[in-house]
Every structure is written in C-alpha cells, then in structure tokens.
Amino acid sequence: MIDIKILRRSPEAIVEMLRKRNMDFPVQDVIELDKKMRNIKTELDRLRGELNTASKRIGIKKAKGENVDEELKILKELSDRVSVLEDEFRAVEGELNCLLLKIPNIPHESVPAGKSSEDNVEVKRWGSPPEFDFDPLPHWEIGKKIGILDFERGAKISGSGFTLYTGLGARLEFALISFMLDLHTKEHGYKEVLTPFMVNEKSMITTGQLPKFKEDMYKIEGEDMYLIPTAEVPVTNIHRDEILPEESLPIKYVAYSPCFRLEAGSYGQDVRGIIRQHQFNKVELVKFSHPETSYDELESLLEDAEYVLKKLGLHYRVVVLCTGDLGFSSAKTYDIEVWLPSQKTYKEISSVSNFEDFQARRGNIRFRDSTGRVRYLHTLNGSGLAVGRTVAAILENYQQKDGSVRIPDVLVPYMHGIKEIKG
RNA sequence: GGAAGGGUGGCCGAGUGGUUUAAGGCGGCGGUCUUGAAAACCGCUUCUCCCGCAAGGGAGACGGGGGUUCGAAUCCCUCCCCUUCCGCCA
Numbered sequence: 275m276i277d278i279k280i281l282r283r284s285p286e287a288i289v290e291m292l293r294k295r296n297m298d299f300p301v302q303d304v305i306e307l308d309k310k311m312r313n314i315k316t317e318l319d320r321l322r323g324e325l326n327t328a329s330k331r332i333g334i335k336k337a338k339g340e341n342v343d344e345e346l347k348i349l350k351e352l353s354d355r356v357s358v359l360e361d362e363f364r365a366v367e368g369e370l371n372c373l374l375l376k377i378p379n380i381p382h383e384s385v386p387a388g389k390s391s392e393d394n395v396e397v398k399r400w401g402s403p404p405e406f407d408f409d410p411l412p413h414w415e416i417g418k419k420i421g422i423l424d425f426e427r428g429a430k431i432s433g434s435g436f437t438l439y440t441g442l443g444a445r446l447e448f449a450l451i452s453f454m455l456d457l458h459t460k461e462h463g464y465k466e467v468l469t470p471f472m473v474n475e476k477s478m479i480t481t482g483q484l485p486k487f488k489e490d491m492y493k494i495e496g497e498d499m500y501l502i503p504t505a506e507v508p509v510t511n512i513h514r515d516e517i518l519p520e521e522s523l524p525i526k527y528v529a530y531s532p533c534f535r536l537e538a539g540s541y542g543q544d545v546r547g548i549i550r551q552h553q554f555n556k557v558e559l560v561k562f563s564h565p566e567t568s569y570d571e572l573e574s575l576l577e578d579a580e581y582v583l584k585k586l587g588l589h590y591r592v593v594v595l596c597t598g599d600l601g602f603s604s605a606k607t608y609d610i611e612v613w614l615p616s617q618k619t620y621k622e623i624s625s626v627s628n629f630e631d632f633q634a635r636r637g638n639i640r641f642r643d644s645t646g647r648v649r650y651l652h653t654l655n656g657s658g659l660a661v662g663r664t665v666a667a668i669l670e671n672y673q674q675k676d677g678s679v680r681i682p683d684v685l686v687p688y689m690h691g692i693k694e695i696k697g
Numbered sequence: 698g699g700a701a702g703g704g705u706g707g708c709c710g711a712g713u714g715g716u717u718u719a720a721g722g723c724g725g726c727g728g729u730c731u732u733g734a735a736a737a738c739c740g741c742u743u744c745u746c747c748c749g750c751a752a753g754g755g756a757g758a759c760g761g762g763g764g765u766u767c768g769a770a771u772c773c774c775u776c777c778c779c780u781u782c783c784g785c786c787a
Contacts, residue, residue, distance in 0.1 A: 315747050319756040326756090329768040333715030342767085349767035498777095517744085648744075 294597040388596025401589035412616035414547035435552035449688035464528035469508035480637030482603030505531035505558035555661035568652035626656030
C-alpha cells in the first residue's frame with residue numbers, strides 16, 4: 275500500500291508513476307473518497323464526543339436519583355445521527371481501502387523507464403556459456419533420456435504443468451534444496467524456517483497477491499485458504515502486526531517451499547519441460563530491514579542469490595527490471611537469468627526485490643527506532659533459487675556427448691557421492 | 698468433527714451496564730537517597746485516526762465483525778483462535 279499522504283500532497287506524482295507502469299487507475303476517485311472519508315470522520319468524532327459527555331452526565335444524574343427522561347429523548351436523536359454517520363463512514367472507508375490495495379508500489383528513482391521486459395537493463399554478467407562439440411539438447415529430452423523426468427505420468431496424475439521426478443531426478447532436486455539451505459544459513463547468516471504452505475487471505479493481502487491477482491492463485495474451496503505461490507507470503511507474514519526492536523534488524527530468513535501457480539495461458543517455449551509449472555520448489559530469502567539501509571540489503575541479497583549460481587558454475591546475467599516490467603509490490607527488482615544452451619537464451623532463475631514499506635504498510639510490520647518512534651520497516655526478498663529451473667540449467671549446461679549429465683562438484687556430497695547421471 | 702472452559706496493556710491479573718480516566722502486581726525507563734550498588738520511595742511506561750501553522754483538542758481500539766442501549770470490557774448474534782476431554786489420524 276502506498277502512503278496516502280503522498281496521494282494527498284502530490285497526486286500528480288502518483289499519476290505519473292502509474293503512467294510509467296502502463297497502468298490505468300482512477301486516481302481522482304481515490305482522492306475524492308479520501309476527502310469524503312475525512313469529512314465524515316471529523317463530524318463523527320465531534321458528535322461522538324458530545325454523546326460521550328452527555329451520557330456520562332446522565333449516569334451521574336441517575337445515581338443521584340434525578341429525572342433524566344427529557345435528556346434521554348434528545349440523546350436518542352444524537353445517538354441515531356451517530357449511527358447513520360458510522361454506517362456512512364464504514365462504507366466509504368471500505369471503498370477507499372479497496373482502491374488503495376490495488377495501487378502498485380512507486381518505483382525507486384534508479385529504476386529505468388520502459389514499457390516491457392525488452393527495456394530491462396543488463397547490469398552484470400558472470401562466467402561464459404559452455405562450449406559443446408555437439409548439439410546441446412533441451413533439458414526435457416535429457417531428463418527423459420536419462421530417466422529422471424516423467425512428464426506423461428505427471429500429467430496423468432495431475433494434469434499438464436505437473437512433472438514426476440524419479441530416481442536421481444528426485445535426489446537431485448532435494449540435493450539442490452539442501453545445498454542452498456546450507457549455503458544461506460552457514461555462509462550468509464540466514465535463519466532457516468519451515469512455514470505452512472497454505473495461508474489465509476490476510477497473508478496474501480500483505481505481500482500483494484490479493485486482492486488484485488486472485489486469478490493466479492489456487493484457493494481451497496469453501497475455506498479462507500490459499501496455496502502459496504512463493505514462500506515470500508508465509509515468511510513475510512511471520513512478523514505481521516508486530517513492532518520489532520530496532521536492534522533486531524535486519525532479520526534474515528531462508529525458507530524452502532513448494533510454490534503453486536495457476537497462471538492461465540502458455541508462454542512459447544516454456545510449455546515444454548519444467549521451466550513453467552503449476553507446482554515447483556523454491557528456496558526463498560526474505561529480509562526485514564531498516565528503511566535507511568534497505569538498498570544496501572538489496573545489493574547483498576542479490577549477491578547471496580548469485581553466489582548459488584557461482585558455486586554451481588552456471589553462467590548468468592543480472593538485469594534490472596524497467597518500470598513497465600516491475601512487479602506490483604516492488605520498488606526495485608533485479609532478475610538473475612541463467613544461461614540455457616538449448617534455447618541460447620537467458621532464463622529467469624531468481625527475482626530479487628525491495629518492497630520498501632509497501633508490504634510493511636499492508637501487513638502492519640513495524641519497528642521502534644532509537645527515539646522511540648514506531649515506523650514501518652522495509653521488506654525484501656529473492657529466490658535463492660528456483661529449484662526446478664536450476665535442475666533444467668544443470669541438465670543443459672552439464673550435459674555430455676554420450677547423453678549423460680555431470681553433477682556440479684559442490685552437489686556431489688549431497689548426491690551421496692554420485693558424480694554423473696547416466697541413462 | 699463433537700463437548701466444555703477461555704481470549705483484558707510488554708507479561709501476570711481484577712473488572713457482569715454509568716466518576717474505568719481499565720484496579721493491583723511484575724518487568725522496563727527516569728529520578729531521590731548512597732562512596733558505589735542493593736533496598737526503599739517518587740514519577741513515567743500502548744497503538745491508530747481526525748481537526749490545528751503550532752500549542753493543543755477530539756475519536757477509536759479489552760480476539761475480529763455486527764447488534765441492543767442515552768451509555769458496553771461487561772448483554773445478544775456471528776466468526777476466529779487457545780486450553781482440556783472425546784473422535785479421527787501421520
């Protein structure tokens with residue numbers, strides 16, 4: 275949620291921001307509703323004050339045994355007026371809140387302007403693409419060939435967008451999860467958490483999935499319960515409605531979770547293989563940061579995620595998302611894109627964002643600063659990494675001429691000593 | 698899922714319609730006293746919103762929401778959560 279004071283002070287800034295994001299929004303409606311709400315509130319508070327004093331007076335008179343019938347009649351009228359205003363206030367406030375929850379975050383000044391992903395700006399590159407003296411296969415063919423990915427049975431069990439991992443494929447997935455968790459806890463100082471994978475509506479509102487992106491979420495029928503699209507949701511909500519001590523910041527969590535995404539529609543090449551699935555695994559990094567240092571935390575979070583790819587020896591690049599491609603809740607996002615030899619492209623494997631106080635405001639997540647003031651903190655998160663896509667990248671980048679796949683050295687201990695997967 | 702009992706400030710806990718401005722205690726902070734500390738004593742100890750340049754004034758919050766009433770922590774409805782027991786279950 276944006277700070278409504280910004281909207282009051284300089285609505286043109288919000289209009290400009292929405293234009294940069296290619297978004298249409300009835301800003302004027304919000305401003306008028308807000309004005310209306312404050313007018314009602316002012317009048318309501320005045321009347322309630324009057325009612326309070328008068329009611330107290332009646333209590334005293336009654337205790338003395340005086341007659342209060344006349345006064346009661348007058349107060350009944352006052353009380354009725356308060357009731358009417360209260361209903362009005364509730365309605366306007368609800369309407370205003372509905373709109374406010376659908377306004378996206380304001381991009382940070384360092385975010386490049388642009389319309390689509392094509393305007394994202396590459397900021398760094400690490401390593402170089404592997405060279406093959408043969409035609410590299412796409413990961414789904416490799417996976418089938420060496421018998422670790424079963425797409426047909428995945429579809430039989432659940433439908434398209436679900437894959438069955440078998441044997442060393444399943445092992446590889448868990449090896450990566452363990453490896454990533456170890457790396458972030460032992461080397462980067464994150465605290466490991468294991469969260470619920472279903473959450474209520476309030477949690478989804480905090481992080482920004484609801485109310486706007488309802489159609490992308492799996493919901494449990496007849497219950498206030500959603501399957502998480504990312505561990506970001508439960509982890510960020512750990513401190514919802516809390517006031518944290520300043521000394522505790524930054525708080526850094528790492529969480530493994532499966533992620534469930536409905537996301538209707540297919541996306542070109544990604545319909546094949548495990549790049550785009552309705553269910554996938556991810557190791558997620560979440561930070562609760564002091565507002566003054568959140569952009570430093572963003573850089574170090576990016577480095578923490580990059581480090582996984584470096585250890586795995588996978589070539590990647592980092593782009594900063596332009597205003598048109600930036601996510602709803604985010605003020606600034608870096609995407610890490612891993613090299614996929616079969617497509618000769620870079621594919622998103624991690625998304626690292628600073629939400630500033632946008633989620634904190636929605637979830638009422640605050641801290642008390644050294645002067646005793648209560649302030650919203652900043653939340654950040656990043657994939658560290660998407661596990662399914664990491665498997666795809668390993669299969670493609672570590673494939674060998676004979677069809678086998680070498681296991682990156684750092685993973686061998688997690689694979690119980692297995693150094694390659696053969697058909 | 699069923700039954701019973703609960704949910705009050707950072708924590709414990711009193712409060713069953715009206716000077717409650719939520720008692721009392723613990724913890725915490727500040728002060729007095731002291732060479733220093735402890736003890737004792739005194740004071741302070743939530744958050745949100747509205748009006749106002751400010752000083753200041755007002756409103757709301759006792760699990761959430763709604764209702765009754767001039768007036769609700771207190772009565773009614775509803776939902777959520779916790780505890781215990783039963784059922785089911787890994």
